[in-house]
Amino acid sequence: MPEQRGARRVRGLGLDAGPVRDLRGPGVRGPQRLRFAEGDIVVVSGLPGGGKSTLIKRAAGEGGTGGGSGGAAIDSQDTRERWERRMPGALPYAVYRPMVRAAHYWGLWRHLRSGRSVVVHDCGTQSWVRALLAAAARRRGRALHMLLLDTSPEEALSGQEARGRGVSTYAFARHRGAVTRLLREAEAGRPPAGCASATLLDRRSAAAVTRIAFHP
Structure with missing residues (x-):
């Protein structure tokens, strides 16, 4: 069992766990299913290319396997790919990037208003997005x-x-700096600002997760 930092119960984890769970390392057996309370919001953060979209596609939404209901999966990469399929191939992404971002945040806002559980791709550098997600979670009592x-x-x-x-x-240097700060906070036993919990995953333990589930 990984080290559990802190003593308070974190709602939705299904364990008397501390606010930080460290599932990294070859000697740690990570769970196949990560459980949260119905209506909670989960952000998946890390370096670009580090496996965030892969984890979300495999484990979140209706495509995941295991018990519990799935949440809506909101990944900016999906929005970008939808727009790329509709745009001329010769048109640089920078030209329509503002529209992609607007479409992504509009979709996120609609899902947050619905009150459904949501799993959100988080690039790590935009702390203001996490602040808005934390505020949305508080408003729904989650x-x-x-x-x-x-x-x-x-x-x-x-x-x-x-x-x-x-x-x-x-951009990669900015992401590295932001993710490093998040890791340092979590390793000190403190979830990022606004988060009730943080779960640290390496590539091995992330690959073992087949379901991000939400239970009443």
Whole structure:
């Protein structure tokens, strides 16, 4: 069993766990199913190319396996791909990026208004988005949780290469700084601001997760 930091019960984890669960390392057996309370919001954060979209596609929404209802999966990458299919191939993404972002946040807002459980792709650098998600969770009397993927820069760059889409050196450095700060907070036993809990995953433990489930 991984070390459990803190003594208070975190709603929806199904365990008398502390606010931070560290599921990294070869000696830790991570769960196949991560459980949260119905109506909670979960953000999946980490480096670009670190496996966030892969985890969300596999484990969130209706496609996940295991017990409990699935939440809506909101991934900005999905929105971008939908727009790319509709745009001329020669048109640079930078031209219509503002429209993609507007469409992504509009979809996120609609799901938050519905009161459904939501799993959200979080790039790590936009703390204001997490603040809005935390406020939305509080308004519905629920909690915000973070799944934080701890991958090396080399693993993340390899992931970017595999998907055929990378980020600039400047943007990647910003992401590294933001994710490093989130990891330091969590390793000190403190979830990121606004989050009731943080679960740390490496590539091995993230690959073992087959379901992000929400239970009454």
